[in-house]
Amino acid sequence: MEVITTHTNADFDSLASMLAAKKLYPGAVLVFPGSQERSLREFFIHSTIYALEVERVKNIDLDEVKRLILVDTRQISRIGKFSEILSKPGLEIHIYDHHPPSSEDVRGTVEVISEAGATVTLLLDVLKKRGIEITPDEATVMLLGIYEDTGNLTFSSAREEDFRAAGYLVGKGANLNILSNVITKELTAEQVFLLNDLIQSATRYDVHGIDVVIAQASIDRYIGDIAILVHKLKDMENLDVLFVLVQMEGRIYLIGRSRIEEVNVSEIASEFGGGGHPTAASATVKGMTLLEAHGNLLRVLREVVRPSRVARDLMAYPVKTVEPERTLREAGEVLARHHMDILPVLKEEKVVGLISREVVERAVHHGLKDAPVKEYMTTEFSTVSPEAPFSQIQELAIGQNQGLIPVIERDRLAGVIAIGDVMQVLHEGMAKTVKEVQPLYARKRTISKLIEERFPERIRTLLSEFGRVGDDLGYSVYAVGGFVRDLLMRVENYDVDIVVEGDGIRLAEEFEGRFHSRIRTHKKFGTAIILFSDGLKVDVATARVEVYDSPAALPTVERGSIKADLYRRDFTINTLAIQLRPGAFGELIDYFGGVKDIKEKVIRVLHNLSFVEDPTRVFRAIRFEQRLKFQIGKHTQNLIKNAVRMGFFDRLSGGRFLSEFILIFQEENPLPALKRMGDFNLFHFIHPRFALDDERIALFERIHHVIAWFDLLFLEERYERWLIYFFGLIDSLKNEEILETCSRLSMNDRLRKRVIEGKRQSDLALLQIFSWINRGMDPKHSEIYSVLHPLSTEGKLFMMAKTTQTPTRRYISLYFTQLKETKPMLRGADLIRMGFKPGPSIRKGLENLLKARLDEQVITKQDELQHVAKTLEVK
Numbered sequence: 001m002e003v004i005t006t007h008t009n010a011d012f013d014s015l016a017s018m019l020a021a022k023k024l025y026p027g028a029v030l031v032f033p034g035s036q037e038r039s040l041r042e043f044f045i046h047s048t049i050y051a052l053e054v055e056r057v058k059n060i061d062l063d064e065v066k067r068l069i070l071v072d073t074r075q076i077s078r079i080g081k082f083s084e085i086l087s088k089p090g091l092e093i094h095i096y097d098h099h100p101p102s103s104e105d106v107r108g109t110v111e112v113i114s115e116a117g118a119t120v121t122l123l124l125d126v127l128k129k130r131g132i133e134i135t136p137d138e139a140t141v142m143l144l145g146i147y148e149d150t151g152n153l154t155f156s157s158a159r160e161e162d163f164r165a166a167g168y169l170v171g172k173g174a175n176l177n178i179l180s181n182v183i184t185k186e187l188t189a190e191q192v193f194l195l196n197d198l199i200q201s202a203t204r205y206d207v208h209g210i211d212v213v214i215a216q217a218s219i220d221r222y223i224g225d226i227a228i229l230v231h232k233l234k235d236m237e238n239l240d241v242l243f244v245l246v247q248m249e250g251r252i253y254l255i256g257r258s259r260i261e262e263v264n265v266s267e268i269a270s271e272f273g274g275g276g277h278p279t280a281a282s283a284t285v286k287g288m289t290l291l292e293a294h295g296n297l298l299r300v301l302r303e304v305v306r307p308s309r310v311a312r313d314l315m316a317y318p319v320k321t322v323e324p325e326r327t328l329r330e331a332g333e334v335l336a337r338h339h340m341d342i343l344p345v346l347k348e349e350k351v352v353g354l355i356s357r358e359v360v361e362r363a364v365h366h367g368l369k370d371a372p373v374k375e376y377m378t379t380e381f382s383t384v385s386p387e388a389p390f391s392q393i394q395e396l397a398i399g400q401n402q403g404l405i406p407v408i409e410r411d412r413l414a415g416v417i418a419i420g421d422v423m424q425v426l427h428e429g430m431a432k433t434v435k436e437v438q439p440l441y442a443r444k445r446t447i448s449k450l451i452e453e454r455f456p457e458r459i460r461t462l463l464s465e466f467g468r469v470g471d472d473l474g475y476s477v478y479a480v481g482g483f484v485r486d487l488l489m490r491v492e493n494y495d496v497d498i499v500v501e502g503d504g505i506r507l508a509e510e511f512e513g514r515f516h517s518r519i520r521t522h523k524k525f526g527t528a529i530i531l532f533s534d535g536l537k538v539d540v541a542t543a544r545v546e547v548y549d550s551p552a553a554l555p556t557v558e559r560g561s562i563k564a565d566l567y568r569r570d571f572t573i574n575t576l577a578i579q580l581r582p583g584a585f586g587e588l589i590d591y592f593g594g595v596k597d598i599k600e601k602v603i604r605v606l607h608n609l610s611f612v613e614d615p616t617r618v619f620r621a622i623r624f625e626q627r628l629k630f631q632i633g634k635h636t637q638n639l640i641k642n643a644v645r646m647g648f649f650d651r652l653s654g655g656r657f658l659s660e661f662i663l664i665f666q667e668e669n670p671l672p673a674l675k676r677m678g679d680f681n682l683f684h685f686i687h688p689r690f691a692l693d694d695e696r697i698a699l700f701e702r703i704h705h706v707i708a709w710f711d712l713l714f715l716e717e718r719y720e721r722w723l724i725y726f727f728g729l730i731d732s733l734k735n736e737e738i739l740e741t742c743s744r745l746s747m748n749d750r751l752r753k754r755v756i757e758g759k760r761q762s763d764l765a766l767l768q769i770f771s772w773i774n775r776g777m778d779p780k781h782s783e784i785y786s787v788l789h790p791l792s793t794e795g796k797l798f799m800m801a802k803t804t805q806t807p808t809r810r811y812i813s814l815y816f817t818q819l820k821e822t823k824p825m826l827r828g829a830d831l832i833r834m835g836f837k838p839g840p841s842i843r844k845g846l847e848n849l850l851k852a853r854l855d856e857q858v859i860t861k862q863d864e865l866q867h868v869a870k871t872l873e874v875k
Helices: 012-024 038-046 080-085 119-130 136-149 160-171 176-183 189-201 226-237 265-270 290-304 328-337 357-365 390-399 419-427 448-454 457-473 482-488 504-515 562-567 594-600 617-628 634-645 654-665 671-679 694-712 721-729 735-744 749-774 781-788 793-802 806-819 828-833 840-854 861-871
Strands: 002-005 029-031 067-071 092-097 110-113 203-207 210-219 241-248 251-258 280-285 342-347 350-356 404-409 412-418 443-446 476-480 496-501 518-522 527-531 537-542 544-547 556-559 577-579 587-590
Touching (some): 002 012, 002 080, 012 067, 012 119, 012 136, 110 119, 119 136, 119 160, 189 226, 203 290, 210 290, 226 241, 226 251, 241 265, 241 290, 251 265, 265 280, 265 290, 328 342, 342 404, 342 412, 350 357, 350 404, 390 404, 390 419, 412 419, 448 457, 448 482, 457 476, 457 496, 457 504, 476 482, 482 577, 482 594, 496 504, 496 562, 504 537, 617 654, 654 671, 654 721, 654 735, 671 694, 694 721, 721 793, 735 749, 749 781, 749 806, 781 806, 781 840, 793 806, 828 840, 840 861
Parallel strands (some): 002 029, 002 067, 092 110, 210 241, 496 537
Antiparallel strands (some): 203 210, 251 280, 342 350, 476 496, 476 577, 518 527, 577 587
16 A cells, blocks of 8 residues: 655645645545644635545554655654554655754655755656656646745745746646635634734744744634744734744644744754744644743753854954053054054953054044053943853944954953944845844934923924925934933933934925924024024034144034034933924934933943033033933043043133033032032142042031022022032132132133132121131121122122021121111102202111111101101201
8 A cells, every 4th residue: 555644733835745645646645644724624615626525534554554654744643543554564664844854854765855945846747757748637736735825936945946846837838826814814703812912922032142932822823824823923023033822722832933043943843743934834733731832932942043153253363452551643554554443452362442543543633653552442341251152243343333342262352343344244145044133323322201291282393394495495304312312311402403414494494484483593503593482492503523732722613524523422312313204203312322321321432532622511411410310420420520621621622611610510410510610620720729529528518408499498589509619619718719710710800800809898897707606696687788788699609608607697787688678768859849959968867778678767758758857958
């Protein structure tokens, strides 16, 4: 007896191959070794292939089988009862299969094996060579086999011969209507529910740098065609590797799909007694719970899956390095001689930093060629081991913008991987073996929902209008900077900053014409301010590049791209942008890792010469660190210390110094920022005698509390809080030192006078009050008023903070809460009407009247009239 059989859970390729084999072995009996997939069972019921005679395996006398023809499989574990006769003497085994080899394969006397997309393709080739004709019904079944196993000829497993075979079968009359009805069948309600369970349970795992998704479900009844659901899930989520575990009727069905070479799902399935192709395989698991199957699957994945390329395969060696004590000029020579962009910096055989050609060239431009490499090398960088997978290398090079990755083995430099090496691998198609590559147009995501959630309609509409107007002009328009940073941090900020890849002033003018707003322009910098009737103000700038001719100098401005514009900014957290163009509205653009640093709460500069080119960025770093409760990155701290050590702040103009001081003093609580300035020894550049000692810190704390107290009085009195802190800063200086400080900060005459006179008057007033206290006096209200009233509000509040004596504070508090607004009820005109002559006596009389009212000697207007009559001579 000759028997043609296939694998359990037979599919359309199994049926098609059995049908083709029957043409080669007309006397053989067709036998399924076990169940068939539901789609195949239904096809038998509803199709015209009912004439195909298939015998039940229980009716076969295995002892009578002389020739066993295996199609679409050769694995012992997948042929059911027929595995019992494989060792029978004299048994002929003929094999037709397209699966890759496995450890449990049967060996045949005749073997036709090739990795085509479907087994029926191999058999059809044999039929054609032998000149055996096929009917249209047979052609239809065979075409179904090809289409199912190749995913309608879309799977990567499909080969040229599969396409040729499909064309041949169409030519032989294959019924495409039947094909369409079977292939495009709608999911049942049960399948939809099962698919939803799989979607909800899908979990992503990192297996040696490769993303593997595992989904699982458990149902109490059998549902067929799970493979269809697996394909749908894989396509819906665009997954490279997917495994599905479904528990039904006491068994667990494992189905795997893979698009990448690193994961051979057939090898994985074989560990569970199944098999298939490298790209599609399955297994039926018995004797395990779903949890155990899931755990075993993960274990097998970690044992079997290995990335095809690791750091050792990509790294270059030997590596050119430079020592930290070498000069930047020497580093530049090494970079130029060996055509390198970045050098590792080695100290005692350990990598302590990276120095780039860009940093060296810019440093040399600023006259720093003899500075040591250690002052400007990058000290925050990542390394990998020789076995690091390509996905990790790609994330560092592309995702984190690290241009050179040191490979470290046993604490020593084993090699380096440059970004060019990574790009070459991606160019060769290696990206498909790991993850889909993020585009080099930065890391971007859409935050439209966040915009809708956080901004009022007025702001949302305004942003959309900017995008539309820009699009009409052919410009790309972006919202940028702190506006975007605060949006991501969920901090309210409606100060809109716009950057235009084009002409910012032209955009503002167009906006003015369309929306009846007013604009102010600054043509030198290509900027404009748009003023709206509701009080809203928007800053518009042309995307630009800033070139610094010397350290601490103001920049020269040139037009540039959005990336160049963002690169000129101070810190990574301020380099974020939102695309406003219609069709791309809400795309978040992050070239420099700003989102990551916001999440990690870190302040980082964009390049190593940031503080050389603009030392005022140090003050901004401190302000942002304290205001946002972030931390200045370690490398950025080192760059600040280097800028201090190199004396770049000595080149900074006094006006810029003063502006930064004022901004710090205007923070809600400047003390943490002042302490940070002390950490970096920044006060030295204002005056050598400045020191933030414990006494000065205590004074600043009292100033903070006094200002908070004063604000709670709601007196609606304007004052400059920075000046109060500045009085505290110069309190320990002598008069000539205060003058030197004012000169260092380039104060104009008016401001210098405010500082010097305000400080002098405050000190004199304190001396007067101390004398009262020392003499045990209880001053009258009029005496308190006469001492305090001539002082500025800032001077009085500084006095209140400086003193540690309770009476002094009580007097100043009394002045603000009761005495300050005291005025006589009578006016000079009242006195003139009473017959008094205009002149100095009137002023003196009003002063005496005020004094009497302050001391509660007069209460009513009649009291004032009587008091005036006694103190003024009537002429």
